[in-house]
Amino acid sequence: MADLHDIRYVRVGTDRLDESVEFAIRILGLELVHRDSDAAYLRGDDRDHNICYVKGAAEGHVVGFEMATGEQLDQAAAEMERAGIAVRRGSAEECERRRVRDMIRFADPSGNAIELVSRPAASGRRYFPSRAAGITSFSHIGLRTTDARTDEAFWTGRLGAKVSDWIEDAALLRIDGVHHKVALFNSAYAGVHHINFQVGEVDDIMRSWYFLQEQGVQIAFGPGRHATSGARFLYFYGPDGMIYEYSCGVRVFSEEEERVHVPRQFRREPTSYCTWGSKPDIAEFRSEAEGSIAHAG
Ligand SMILES: CC(C)c1ccc(C(=O)O)c(O)c1O
Numbered sequence: 696m697a698d699l700h701d702i703r704y705v706r707v708g709t710d711r712l713d714e715s716v717e718f719a720i721r722i723l724g725l726e727l728v729h730r731d732s733d734a735a736y737l738r739g740d741d742r743d744h745n746i747c748y749v750k751g752a753a754e755g756h757v758v759g760f761e762m763a764t765g766e767q768l769d770q771a772a773a774e775m776e777r778a779g780i781a782v783r784r785g786s787a788e789e790c791e792r793r794r795v796r797d798m799i800r801f802a803d804p805s806g807n808a809i810e811l812v813s814r815p816a817a818s819g820r821r822y823f824p825s826r827a828a829g830i831t832s833f834s835h836i837g838l839r840t841t842d843a844r845t846d847e848a849f850w851t852g853r854l855g856a857k858v859s860d861w862i863e864d865a866a867l868l869r870i871d872g873v874h875h876k877v878a879l880f881n882s883a884y885a886g887v888h889h890i891n892f893q894v895g896e897v898d899d900i901m902r903s904w905y906f907l908q909e910q911g912v913q914i915a916f917g918p919g920r921h922a923t924s925g926a927r928f929l930y931f932y933g934p935d936g937m938i939y940e941y942s943c944g945v946r947v948f949s950e951e952e953e954r955v956h957v958p959r960q961f962r963r964e965p966t967s968y969c970t971w972g973s974k975p976d977i978a979e980f981r982s983e984a985e986g987s988i989a990h991a992g
């Protein structure tokens with residue numbers, strides 16, 4: 696079973712490259728690290744980059760995870776091939792574009808493109824935010840799933856993730872002490888649902904809430920507090936309908952807490968998503984059956 700060290704990057708194919716970069720800098724507060732005609736690399740922490748916007752929506756969404764060693768990467772590739780999963784080794788050019796030494800690529804059962812990488816580039820320059828959003832790190836992604844139970848089995852059985860909690864059948868998955876690095880999100884199609892950045896404190900969330908509204912940015916959900924991780928949150932829309940989340944105070948398990956933690960089952964109801972009473976403006980919640988999250992008090 697693979698042992699994912701950490702989430703590393705998201706690659707977002709877009710037909711609106713300039714707009715996405717502008718939004719990431721002016722609204723989100725990310726630092727532009729590199730830009731060429733086909734791609735733009737941005738970050739919200741000291742790593743080389745966290746998001747790479749790639750020219751062309753056909754490139755789709757890709758999530759990259761770091762393996763601690765090249766040997767572990769090779770082992771993960773071999774294990775997955777033995778299990779009948781189609782694994783492709785990245786070319787030298789693909790590795791260069793991702794600033795990694797080595798990589799493999801495969802899909803989860805929903806069809807989400809996943810990359811495992813070794814020796815991603817470190818950066819000697821500290822993160823220089825483009826706006827005072829208070830971002831401290833890139834932390835997790837919301838990942839669309841068309842079959843939450845099957846994807847959960849893949850992430851836990853093949854990739855070594857652990858379930859921290861469920862909301863209905865959608866698991867919040869951890870790969871280290873942080874409550875989750877992948878939040879499965881029920882959907883009719885695959886792809887990245889949201890990209891999360893941690894901010895320092897709840898004041899950052901509230902300041903951004905006012906700032907985003909002033910800038911005419913559509914708020915998707917919040918400000919609120921997740922029942923599951925305990926994090927205070929704010930979700931908002933960027934270009935192409937991509938959702939970004941700022942949150943702070945996500946639960947971090949100690950080794951002892953991890954050892955004894957039993958995942959909690961939350962029902963699909965408003966208070967499972969937000970203990971403060973905020974209502975989401977998110978398509979999947981709107982299209983829920985009558986009487987569920989979009990409608991219940
Ligand atoms: C609504 C999504 C899937 C969700 C649910 C819970 C948390 C959390 O506990 O922090 C999230 O971060 C989410 O994105």
Ligand SMILES: [Fe+2]
Nearest residue numbers: 837878891940
């Ligand atoms: Fe999230």
